[in-house]
Amino acid sequence: MSNYLRNPRKKTGNPVFAPKPSVTAIALGAENAVPLVGAGLVDPASQILGDSASSESLKRLISSTDRIKQIDTLILLKEALVMFKRGDWIRGGELALKALHVDEKSAQAWHVLAIAREKAGDLKTAITCFETALRISPEDAYIANDLGRLAFRLSLNDLAQKFFLHFLASFPNHPEAMNNLASVLREKNDLDGAIEVLQTAIAAHPEDPQLWNAIGTVVNARGDTETAGVFYQEALKFDPDHCHGNYNYGNVLTSLGRFDEARRYFDHALPRFTDPMNVYTCKLSMAFAYLAEGDLKNGWTWYRARTKENTPEHTVYMVQSPRWDADMPLEGKRIFVSAEQGLGDEIMFGSLLPDLIREVGPSGHVGIGVEKRLVPLFQKGFPDCTVVHHHTVKHQGHTVRLFPDIKAWETWDAYALMCDFLPRYRSKMEDFPQHQTFFRPDPERVAYWKALLGGLNDKPKVGVLWKSAISHSRRNRYYSPFEDWQAVLSLEGIQFINLQYGDTEAELEEARNMGLDIWTPPGIDLKNDLDDLSALCMAMDCVLGPANATSNIAAAAGVKIWIASLANTWISLGTDRLPWYADTRMFFAHNALDWQPVMQDMRDALVEEFLS
Incomplete structure (x- = not known):
C-alpha cells in the first residue's frame, strides 16, 4: 500500500496544480463542441460525487439569486427553487424559462434551467444550458463542477476533466472534485495520473473514506486486487457504513473466492445506496457471488437486476406485444425473444433457445432478435425461427432497441429477453446439455x-x-x-x-x-x-x-x-x-x-x- 502513497511522479503539468483554464478553453464553443451522438453512459463503478440539485447546491443557488436586481427574474427563480425542493423539475424548469424571457443573460436562470433539464433526463439540453450559464458567469466554478459531472455521465471525459480542473483552480484540494477528477482519469486509462491526484487528496484529507475507496478502485483497475482490498478496508475503518467501500470490498472477496464474506458486505452496502444505478450494480454483484460458486437458484434471482429499471442504463424495447412472464404458457405460442447485453452474451445466452423451441413446440413459433452480424449464424442454427437484427440507439441518455424487420407485432403473443428463461431452463447444473451445439457453419x-x-x-x-x-x-x-x-x-x-x-x-x-x-x-x-x-x-x-x-x-x-x-x-x-x-x-x-x-x-x- 505504501508504494501508492509516497513519491508521486514529478512531472510538468501535474493535473492537480494546473493553471486555471481560460473561459475559451473550457466553454463549449462551436469549434470545441463535443457531439453527443454515440456518447455512452459510464459504468457507475467509477464514483462521481455531488449532485447539481443537492440541498447544499440549492442553498448556493438561493444565495446567488439574492444578488439579482431584476425583481421579476428574482421572483420567478425563487419560485423555481421552491419547486426543486419539492422534486418538481418540470415546473421548476418552466419558471426558469419564464425568467429567461425577462432576462436572457441571467446566468442563474440558465443554471436553474440546466438542473431542471438534467433531472428530467434531457441531458443534451442540460449541457447546453450549463455551458451558457458558464459563458455568462465564468467566475462561478460551481457551474463548471456541475458541467463536469454531466459530461462524465455522457462519457465526455476530456471535457469533464477540463471542468473539474477549472473548479479545482478556484478550490484547490477540494476532496469531492479531486475524487471526481481521479475518476475521469481512470476512465481515460490514465491510472498513474489518477493515483497522483488521489495521493495529493489523501495527504490533505487523510480521514476521508471516499478518497481511500477511490484509490482502491484505481489500484484494482491495475489488477492489484490485494492492495485494493487494503485501501477499501482503510475506507471502512473511517466509515464502516461507507456503501461504496462495502460494495467494492465485497467484489474483492468474490474475486478471492470468499463468497459468503462477499455477500455480507453486499448486504451491508445495499440498503445504504440511494441511487438506483448503484442499487442494481450491487444486486448484480450479489448475483455473481452466488453464481461463481454454482448457486444458480439464488444467482438467477439476483440476476434479475440486470435490466436496471428506471436508470439511464435500462434498455427500452420498442415492442408492441406484452412481456412474457413465468406464469404464461409457452406451448403453441408465438414468442419473440430479444438478445441482450454484449455480443458474446447474445451468443452464450442463445444456448437457451433450443429449450424454448422445444417447449413452444411445432404449433408455436419463436422469433429471435440479435446483433446484425449474428443474424446469419442464428438463422442457420435455428432455421425454423424468424431471425431479425436489432437496431440499438441512444436517445437522450437512454438505450432504445428496435426491430425494424418486424412489422406486425399483433401477430406475436408475447416478447421476452433471452435471460428471462435462465431460471426456467438452467435452475441446476444438471440442466446444462453436455454436448449441445447450436451454430451450424457452412x-x-x-x-x-x-x-x-x-x-x-x-x-x-x-x-x-x-x-x-x-x-x-x-x-x-x-x-x-x-x-x-x-x-x-x-x-x-x-x-x-x-x-x-x-x-x-x-x-x-x-x-x-x-x-x-x-x-x-x-x-x-x-x-x-x-x-x-x-x-x-x-x-x-x-x-x-x-x-x-x-x-x-x-x-x-x-x-x-x-x-x-x-x-x-x-x-x-x-x-x-x-x-x-x-x-x-x-x-x-x-x-x-x-x-x-x-x-x-x-x-x-x-x-x-x-x-x-
Missing part, C-alpha cells in the same frame, strides 16, 4: 478453410486470440498481456492461427520480433464476417483465448475452446469449464498481475493434447 466454407490450413503444414492448427476490442481500465485486467503469450506461442510443433479481431499490427510485429509464427488467414474480416469466422474456427483443432465474441462463436459451433480467465468468474458457474457449451476448459489466473502460471498450464496442456 460446410463448404469449413471445407475451404480446412484445405487452406492443411496446405500450410501437417501441424495441429490452434487458433489464438488475446484481447477484447474494448480497451478500458475496468476490463484490461481480465486479459493477459500479449507478451505473456510467448510461453504458449513459442511451442514448436503447433501452427498458431491469428483469430484476433481489431487492430493487431503491434502485437503481430512483436511476435515477429520474438521469432513466433502466427499465421493470419487471408480474405476474412474477423470482426464483421462472423458467419465465415465460425467456419474458420471449425477448421481448427482448438481455439485459445479469453471469453470474448470469437471464443463464444467457436464454442457455440462445438469447437474445442480453452479459456484463459481470472479465477472465480461467474460465467464458469463454479466449474472448470463453460457449462454453456459442449467442449470447453478454463485456465484460471489467481492474480491479475501474473498470468505466467496460466500460460504455462496452457502450454503443458497443448503438449499433452497434441504433441504427446
Whole structure:
C-alpha cells in the first residue's frame, strides 16, 4: 500500500496544480463542441460525487439569486427553487424559462434551467444550458463542477476533466472534485495520473473514506486486487457504513473466492445506496457471488437486476406485444425473444433457445432478435425461427432497441429477453446439455478453410486470440498481456492461427520480433464476417483465448475452446469449464498481475493434447 502513497511522479503539468483554464478553453464553443451522438453512459463503478440539485447546491443557488436586481427574474427563480425542493423539475424548469424571457443573460436562470433539464433526463439540453450559464458567469466554478459531472455521465471525459480542473483552480484540494477528477482519469486509462491526484487528496484529507475507496478502485483497475482490498478496508475503518467501500470490498472477496464474506458486505452496502444505478450494480454483484460458486437458484434471482429499471442504463424495447412472464404458457405460442447485453452474451445466452423451441413446440413459433452480424449464424442454427437484427440507439441518455424487420407485432403473443428463461431452463447444473451445439457453419466454407490450413503444414492448427476490442481500465485486467503469450506461442510443433479481431499490427510485429509464427488467414474480416469466422474456427483443432465474441462463436459451433480467465468468474458457474457449451476448459489466473502460471498450464496442456 505504501508504494501508492509516497513519491508521486514529478512531472510538468501535474493535473492537480494546473493553471486555471481560460473561459475559451473550457466553454463549449462551436469549434470545441463535443457531439453527443454515440456518447455512452459510464459504468457507475467509477464514483462521481455531488449532485447539481443537492440541498447544499440549492442553498448556493438561493444565495446567488439574492444578488439579482431584476425583481421579476428574482421572483420567478425563487419560485423555481421552491419547486426543486419539492422534486418538481418540470415546473421548476418552466419558471426558469419564464425568467429567461425577462432576462436572457441571467446566468442563474440558465443554471436553474440546466438542473431542471438534467433531472428530467434531457441531458443534451442540460449541457447546453450549463455551458451558457458558464459563458455568462465564468467566475462561478460551481457551474463548471456541475458541467463536469454531466459530461462524465455522457462519457465526455476530456471535457469533464477540463471542468473539474477549472473548479479545482478556484478550490484547490477540494476532496469531492479531486475524487471526481481521479475518476475521469481512470476512465481515460490514465491510472498513474489518477493515483497522483488521489495521493495529493489523501495527504490533505487523510480521514476521508471516499478518497481511500477511490484509490482502491484505481489500484484494482491495475489488477492489484490485494492492495485494493487494503485501501477499501482503510475506507471502512473511517466509515464502516461507507456503501461504496462495502460494495467494492465485497467484489474483492468474490474475486478471492470468499463468497459468503462477499455477500455480507453486499448486504451491508445495499440498503445504504440511494441511487438506483448503484442499487442494481450491487444486486448484480450479489448475483455473481452466488453464481461463481454454482448457486444458480439464488444467482438467477439476483440476476434479475440486470435490466436496471428506471436508470439511464435500462434498455427500452420498442415492442408492441406484452412481456412474457413465468406464469404464461409457452406451448403453441408465438414468442419473440430479444438478445441482450454484449455480443458474446447474445451468443452464450442463445444456448437457451433450443429449450424454448422445444417447449413452444411445432404449433408455436419463436422469433429471435440479435446483433446484425449474428443474424446469419442464428438463422442457420435455428432455421425454423424468424431471425431479425436489432437496431440499438441512444436517445437522450437512454438505450432504445428496435426491430425494424418486424412489422406486425399483433401477430406475436408475447416478447421476452433471452435471460428471462435462465431460471426456467438452467435452475441446476444438471440442466446444462453436455454436448449441445447450436451454430451450424457452412460446410463448404469449413471445407475451404480446412484445405487452406492443411496446405500450410501437417501441424495441429490452434487458433489464438488475446484481447477484447474494448480497451478500458475496468476490463484490461481480465486479459493477459500479449507478451505473456510467448510461453504458449513459442511451442514448436503447433501452427498458431491469428483469430484476433481489431487492430493487431503491434502485437503481430512483436511476435515477429520474438521469432513466433502466427499465421493470419487471408480474405476474412474477423470482426464483421462472423458467419465465415465460425467456419474458420471449425477448421481448427482448438481455439485459445479469453471469453470474448470469437471464443463464444467457436464454442457455440462445438469447437474445442480453452479459456484463459481470472479465477472465480461467474460465467464458469463454479466449474472448470463453460457449462454453456459442449467442449470447453478454463485456465484460471489467481492474480491479475501474473498470468505466467496460466500460460504455462496452457502450454503443458497443448503438449499433452497434441504433441504427446
